[in-house]
Amino acid sequence: MKKIIYILLSLVILACSKEQHDLTVKVHVNGLKKGVLYLKKAKNDNLITIDTVAVNGQSDITLHASSLESPEVFYLFLDKNSSEKDQIVFFADKGLTEITTSVKNFGFGAKINGSEQQKVFEEYKLMRTRFNEQNLDLIKEGFEALKKGDTSEYNTIQKKSDSNLKRRYLFTVNFALNHKDSEVAPYLALTEIYNAKVKFLDTINSVLTPKVKASKYGKELQGFIDKIKESEK
Template identity: 40%
Template sequence: MKRALSLFALLFIVAACNNEEKHPDSNLHITGEIKGLKKGKLYIQQLRDTTLTTLDSIIVNGDATFDSYLNIDGPEMLYLFLDRGQTKSIDNSLPFFAEPGEMTINSTNENFFAKAKITGSENHKMYEDYLKMKSRFTNKNLELLEQSMEAEKEGNTAIKDSIDKQMENLLKKRYLFTVNYAINKGDYELAPYLVLSEVNDVNIVYLDTVQKSMSPKVAKSYYGELLTEYIAERRKAVEAAKSE
């Protein structure tokens, strides 16, 4: 039994070494399974300057498992797109915060987005934690919106104004939560990404605070440099407005 286990372990190591030799330029290996998917295509995409670029495409024909070898400059948000061959399919895009190393993405054909389980990335784990808290703000906002519409229908202006004020305060709380979350995660590339994607119109004072909280490594990352450039553009716009 011990010999069999040792042989299995040896074969596993050899297989891993062979894969590394076949993909010497890759620094990210993604494996996974889309249960229930019999036939279709998977695309791993990268967003650059508002344009999605395909980094890898995988044909699924009978075997729902997949793997992909990529080379990325550093941690960043990528997208796993599922083409089921159905033009009306909307549950087909899965964002994931990729990191160099080994990652696993498992999901199902019927609930591609909702049932996704992603491991191997600390940035993505924290991103999921953020989304859970954000969903609370979103759900509360929808609840207040429904109440506001009902008050408007009944012609009750006082109640509607009160509810609208609550919605405004809730938005401020979500913005502050996002900024504080980013500040506390200054050692991770997720920090500048959240600010740029979730609250880029926040007061520039908060943007400065997030920027100062970033570690040197994060400041030099793709999103770190984007945030620095964005803050500079915001400053120029403020100065231009003052001179008019």
Template identity: 40%
Template sequence: MKKIITLLVLSILIAACSSKKEGNMIVNGQIKGLKKGTLYLQKMKDTLLVSVDSVALLGNDTFVLTDNVDSPVLYYLTFDGNTTNKRILFFGEQGSITINDKVEQFGFNPEIIGSKNQEILDNYKEYSQRFQNERLEFMKKDFDAKKAKDLELVKQLELDYQKLARRRVLFTTNYAINNAGFEASPYIALTEMYDASLKMLDTVNNSFTADIKKSEYGIRFQEYLDNIKKNEEK
């Protein structure tokens, strides 16, 4: 009887393993220090965040998750379903992607290898952070100048800040154009070109390849552009 039960359990496990969803994107890696818990691979579907795969870690901090990717989009790697405080955001695409992190600093500075779109996004963020640091410096100088009632300096800082804003927009525009063959480009345009002129937005949109225009973020960027034009006609 025990042998029968054992064989039954084994057959159930084998069936479960064989029915494990397979996809054209494999996400694997290690979350150091995570000995017990569940990792979820999630993505946005319409306006909802849905789980496409999950794995329970019991005494082992390595993982393998998978999904079918039609067009590269952003995915979330979450721990025990926590999508607010602890999550890793990355560009998913066909192929093998390796993500390594530590449970204590989950999502803070993960190592992500294998996604070209993620590489493009990370490079942009590195440059964007420099603009952000300069912006913070301007804010401090502006605060000090106003506190000292130095109106001349306040005026000069306003002019310098406007130049910084224009440089940031111009850099983002050129970066999106230079990477127009990747899905990360319309995503960057959508999230970072909020203060760009309609002419710049059109220029970026016209630089996209046919495949990128048909991608999820390419379509959303076109809709964003169409809405701006429609509002300007009113």
């Protein structure tokens, strides 16, 4: 009996001694032979490293993060022992996130399977890409107009560019309102339209569900709005 109790106590101690992780990120990078992967997140306007894995031949890598109180954005960086660095931005919740990508298209061709917030985030990014592509086309057209010295055409293009920006802002506001139960909503308000009129930020903040309001980005959005209002007094 004493031996059984000793074994059970040993198992309990062993289990308690193991580090507990809120988030596990499994990464598969096709073509990666050597380099370093960094898992990072934002803290006080800086990116801090949460976990690091040196790669030397293996293509399957596992990284971890602890103390994840609510869903938030993480950054996966690849340093290929050169001057070139790539990154993947993803929304993670507690549990498992799986990322499959390649060395060649590390930051652009990644497939991410994980949180519900990531699905919403990808939906937004798809539309944002369309706005960005339109803006790049307008910049190119504006440059050509300047080369020709056509001020009238350039001014017309600038108006189109301003209109495109307003449409992106309004789309972001509507997207956040339609996803008030997702932590992606306050995150977009803080990162995509932080310089918009405070009434837009206030509108998003007012409809967030209690759970989202209590999240990391929900609290940050409330604090951000409070600061703006205080500075306007």
